[in-house]
Amino acid sequence: MKLLHTADWHLGQTFHGQERHAEHRAFLAWLLDTLVAREADALLVAGDVFDVVNPSLQAQALLYDFIVSAHERLPALDIVLIAGNHDSGNRIELPAPLMRRLRAHALGRVRWLDDGTLDVERLLLPLADASGETRAWCLALPFLRPAEVTGIDRARPDGEGADNRNDYVAGISRVHEQLIAAARARRQPGQALVAMSHAHLHGAAVSEASERPIVIGGEEAISAGLFPSDIAYVALGHLHRAQQVGEARIRYSGSPLPLDFSEVNYPHQVVEAVLEGETLAATEAIAVPRPVAMHRIGPGELEKVLAELMALPDDPSQPREQWPWLEVRVELTAPVPDLRARVEAALGGKAVRLLRLERRLPQREGEGSVERVDLEQLGPRRLFERTWEGRWGEPPAADVLADFDRLLQDLLDGDDEDAAGEGRP
Structure with missing residues (x-):
């Protein structure tokens, strides 16, 4: 049989304040x-389906329209989605009864039975050809989540025989051991085992800037040894680098x-796995x-960056939602108060x-040291002067002040107008 593995869709993500629904x-x-x-x-979707725990209606519509369309075109397709650390497990599971009619299964949380053992039945899903x-x-x-798996030995609710793990x-x-x-x-x-997990594995490469830690303030990486050799394929989510x-x-x-922007040069892909x-018989990216x-x-230096901006191709025929995203990084040696205006002028209306x-x-010598000051006595103008001088090594010029x-x-003046409107003295 043939599986397609994907993850980390982050539907509803805003990119520096801009929506990405069209993408x-x-x-x-x-x-x-x-x-x-x-x-x-x-189709296996290994977590972070949405970008936030309370996704917009438009982001949710993207997911559910896709599931309906997939069932219409491939009625025998099984879809399995799991929640990631960006998702709300409860929200992912909320439409589960309706989704099952479309051969789509959404798992958001693990559950424990009264005897302290893992409810494995709901986590084991048959995949058909x-x-x-x-x-x-x-x-x-x-x-x-830590609250779901830490504490006394779940296999022994009374704690007797706990192994101090x-x-x-x-x-x-423990969860992996019981489920496997x-x-x-x-x-x-003749039936294969396929595992899905949203986790950080030891030895895997992390993105430069965009991945939220799995657990704040705690050790989070787990061993690939949790997936023994009789598991034919392990579909992972969380790390954005394939x-x-x-x-x-x-x-x-x-x-x-x-x-x-740190992920611009990553090989973005889905994985086909053939069992x-x-x-596992084959994989293909x-x-x-x-x-x-x-x-x-x-x-780069300002003049070089401006030259690169002016050399960008211009295609005004494209609709705005297809215009490229742009990040500009400039190395400065002196203050440039009109930097943004100069960058926008170099772009010259480009698409x-x-x-x-x-x-x-x-970086200035001694930067990073902390000096205690009384902000109330210092005042906004003097604070601005000190900050400018600390950054640039010279006091601000008269026109800057x-x-x-x-x-x-x-x-x-704006504060005074607001106060007058509210009847405050």
Whole structure:
């Protein structure tokens, strides 16, 4: 049978304040066409379906429209989604009864039975081929939050015989052990085991800027050894860089779109995994076309950056939602108060969307030391002067101070008008 593995869609993400619904819609349309062309038997979505726990209605509509369309075009397709650390497990599961009618299964949380054992039945899902015969079992493990897996030994509710493995990683290990044991007992000869997990594995490469830590303030990486060799394929989510971890059968599909400018050069893809009997026969990375280009200019000196901006191609015929995203990074040696105006002038109406302008300032000797000051006695103007001098090594010029004074007065005048409108003295 044939599986397609993807993860980290982050539907509803705002990119430096800009919505990306058009990009996500284009990706999902491409994914649907790919599922049909490849005659896939199952789609595995390994977490971070949404970007936030309370996604917008438009982001939710993207997901549910995709599931309905997939069922219309591939009625025998099994879809399995698990919650990631960006998702709300309860929200992912909320429409589960309706989704099951479309052969879509959403797992958001693990549950424990009254005897303290893991409720494995709801986490084990049969995957069928085109003829309807079960060819594999999916071990669907949503993101495991510390509150769900830490504490006393879950297998012994009274705590007797606990092995002192009461931390987060040990709790995850217990969940994997119980689920894998149940899957081995359930499968029949010739049926493969496929695991899904949203986790950070030891030895995997983390993105530069865009991945939220799994657990704040705690050890979070787990061992690939949790997935023994009789699991034919492990579909992972959380890390945005597509990669295998030690073996070809243990893979992060990576995010289908760059979620930060630091991910511009990643190979964005989905993974096709072909199973023969109980084993993995082949994998193939399928490149995801980028619906909107991303340009990253710099870091470099101002004049060089401006020249690169002026050399960007211009295609005003494109609709605005297809204009490339742009990040500009400039290395400065002296203050440039009109930097943004100069950058926008260099763009000269080009069909790009400037999202981020980063100023890289010179490091001064002794920078980083802390000096205690009384802000109330110092006042806004003196604080501004000290900050400027600390950054640039010289006091602000008269015209800079004049600009500051005007801005400060405008702010104070605005406060006075607000107070008058509210009847305050």
